Amino acid sequence: MKGFLTGLTAFLVALVLAHLLVVNALPGKIMSKVRGRMAEAGLPVHHWQMSGRVSPQNQAVVRPAPDLAYAICLIDLSKGPVELDVPAWDQYGSLSVFSARTDNVYAGSLDARVAGTPDVRRLVVALEKQDVSTAGDAEVVRVKQPEALALIRRLAPTQEAYDAAAALVPESRCKPL
Amino acid sequence: MKLVPLLIGGILGIGAGVASALFTTGMIGSGVRLSGGVDVNGWQSDWTIGSAAANPWTRARIARHGLLALTKEEAVYFTKATDDEGKPLSEGCIYRVSGGDMPALWWSVTLYNAESYLPSNDDKALSYDMTKAEAAGSPDAWSFTISPTAPAEGGWVSSKAAGAFDLTLRLYKPSADLIADPEATLPAPAIARVSCGG
Numbered sequence: 272m273k274g275f276l277t278g279l280t281a282f283l284v285a286l287v288l289a290h291l292l293v294v295n296a297l298p299g300k301i302m303s304k305v306r307g308r309m310a311e312a313g314l315p316v317h318h319w320q321m322s323g324r325v326s327p328q329n330q331a332v333v334r335p336a337p338d339l340a341y342a343i344c345l346i347d348l349s350k351g352p353v354e355l356d357v358p359a360w361d362q363y364g365s366l367s368v369f370s371a372r373t374d375n376v377y378a379g380s381l382d383a384r385v386a387g388t389p390d391v392r393r394l395v396v397a398l399e400k401q402d403v404s405t406a407g408d409a410e411v412v413r414v415k416q417p418e419a420l421a422l423i424r425r426l427a428p429t430q431e432a433y434d435a436a437a438a439l440v441p442e443s444r445c446k447p448l
Numbered sequence: 449m450k451l452v453p454l455l456i457g458g459i460l461g462i463g464a465g466v467a468s469a470l471f472t473t474g475m476i477g478s479g480v481r482l483s484g485g486v487d488v489n490g491w492q493s494d495w496t497i498g499s500a501a502a503n504p505w506t507r508a509r510i511a512r513h514g515l516l517a518l519t520k521e522e523a524v525y526f527t528k529a530t531d532d533e534g535k536p537l538s539e540g541c542i543y544r545v546s547g548g549d550m551p552a553l554w555w556s557v558t559l560y561n562a563e564s565y566l567p568s569n570d571d572k573a574l575s576y577d578m579t580k581a582e583a584a585g586s587p588d589a590w591s592f593t594i595s596p597t598a599p600a601e602g603g604w605v606s607s608k609a610a611g612a613f614d615l616t617l618r619l620y621k622p623s624a625d626l627i628a629d630p631e632a633t634l635p636a637p638a639i640a641r642v643s644c645g646g
Contacts (some may be wrong), residue, residue: 273449273450273539274453275453277450277453277454277457278454278456278457279478280499281453281454281455281456281457281458281461282457282458282460282461282464283458283461284458284461285458285461285462285464285465285569286456286462286465286468287459287464287465287535288463288465289461289463289465289466289469290465290469290472291463291469291504292474293465293466293469293470293473294469294472294504294505294508295504297469297473297475297508297512298507298508298511300509301511301512301515301569302511302515305515305576322569323572325566326566326574327565327566327567327568327570327574328568330565332516333513333514333515333560333564333565334514334515334558334560334564334565334616335515335566336556336558336575336581336618337566337575338557338558338577339478339575340573362623363553363554363620365518365522365620367516367518369516369520370500373498373507373508373510373511373515373516374498374499374500374502374635375498375499375516375517375518375519375522376500378518378519378522381623382553385507385621393523399498404517420516421623422516422562425580426554428577428580429581432620433604443483445464
């Protein structure tokens with residue numbers, strides 16, 4: 272009986288610990304795997320890269336929206352903050368930043384029709400204690416881990432709209448502050 | 449000798465813990481929703497998606513099935529895997545999806561297979577969105593067909609090679625009313641099964 276109770280106690284403790292460890296580790300592992308795949312595909316850090324038009328043959332992540340054009344920048348804050356500059360346009364668009372554990376820590380409109388949208392959205396991404404005194408009038412978003420990911424979404428249901436979205440990538444910046 | 453039951457219990461517990469974590473977070477299957485759930489006529493969402501306040505199970509489930517999803521102030525996502533009679537959506541059936549004006553700046557309905565990817569067909573009919581409804585002249589009363597082959601007329605989303613699928617309704621820049629009370633505000637699209645087989 273004592274042996275059974277010992278085993279049962281060990282089972283329950285191990286179950287709870289293993290369950291919680293795995294659940295909490297999964298988002299970071301998934302994000303890290305996606306970053307790794309992008310890096311293997313040649314995407315450098317601190318560089319806006321337009322994704323190809325979403326199709327069944329071109330799906331970098333689950334549930335991509337085929338009506339949107341995406342541009343991605345892999346961010347590494349280990350050497351300092353990173354500045355993002357992204358122009359607005361006259362259709363739906365957004366700039367978002369995701370932490371290493373997949374939280375959407377920032378989202379800003381790029382739709383010039385929406386009140387308060389600047390012509391160029393400026394954002395600085397930094398770790399919690401990094402110096403951002405040179406950020407000027409840019410918004411600042413703080414994250415806890417060096418790896419982050421920035422994403423531009425623009426409405427592009429047609430090839431023409433996709434090409435217009437792609438033309439804005441050279442005007443966008445993702446670079447060390 | 450308590451070491452043996454300790455080791456056996458520990459090893460079995462680790463296995464059970466890992467398996468339960470994979471099932472509850474949707475690494476295997478669709479996962480479970482523990483909080484923040486929204487259900488509007490079977491269109492399901494989670495208001496904590498993307499948020500740092502999401503519980504660990506929601507965060508992991510969204511990482512698997514909806515990585516890079518935005519928080520609700522920017523976009524909301526509803527998913528439905530059954531028709532209006534509660535039967536699972538399937539490539540073997542034809543459906544008519546209909547709806548009206550949506551409380552958002554832009555919306556779309558997209559079809560995904562059971563692995564959460566676009567189905568492997570080259571029909572170039574992956575989604576229906578507000579721009580198509582406006583082009584059809586009826587943004588307040590739109591409809592489209594879901595079928596493995598194109599209908600004679602009207603909007604179409606292809607279910608060819610989709611198998612068992614679901615639909616994701618995206619609403620970008622949702623209205624404040626939708627965020628505050630989705631059950632009362634969202635005019636949930638209808639999914640009527642027209643026929644199956646043949």
